[in-house]
Amino acid sequence: MRTKITHxxxxxxxxxxxxxxxxxxxxxxxxxxxxxxxxxxxxDCQRLHNSIWGRLQVMxxxxxxxxxxxAKVPETAVLAFGRLFGGKSKGLATLEDYDREHAHVRAxxxxxxxxxxxxxxxxxxxASMDAVMAEFRKQ
Numbered sequence: 498m499r500t501k502i503t504h505x506x507x508x509x510x511x512x513x514x515x516x517x518x519x520x521x522x523x524x525x526x527x528x529x530x531x532x533x534x535x536x537x538x539x540x541d542c543q544r545l546h547n548s549i550w551g552r553l554q555v556m557x558x559x560x561x562x563x564x565x566x567x568a569k570v571p572e573t574a575v576l577a578f579g580r581l582f583g584g585k586s587k588g589l590a591t592l593e594d595y596d597r598e599h600a601h602v603r604a605x606x607x608x609x610x611x612x613x614x615x616x617x618x619x620x621x622x623x624a625s626m627d628a629v630m631a632e633f634r635k636q
Contacts, residue, residue: 523535529600533608538608542615549602549609552598552601553622556599559595563630599627
């Protein structure tokens with residue numbers, strides 16, 4: 498009987514351990530970091546760089562999208578309240594998109610550096626966009 502209980506305990510402990518590992522899903526995390534998709538971990542240097550540059554191009558369009566979103570009247574009271582008292586995103590979906598893409602670019606760049614790929618000056622590329630997007634966070 499004692500052996501069965503010991504085996505059951507070990508099985509439960511293993512299930513909790515595996516369950517805890519599986520719960521870290523890909524994407525933007527609550528702490529602002531980004532967990533890459535499984536297939537992104539396997540990308541070679543060229544594909545990592547292409548993904549980084551592609552995401553940077555998408556990000557360059559976000560300030561115009563944020564301007565249009567800001568100019569549009571909020572459709573619900575919740576959105577209006579979010580614009581007045583919202584946290585980091587100020588009730589703008591575009592700012593949330595920007596934060597996710599920003600973290601994703603940095604995660605891809607870290608993966609590229611870990612692989613020994615030639616570095617990209619990601620910080621220089623992000624700096625001008627960060628300044629523009631910071632203005633939307635103030636409003």
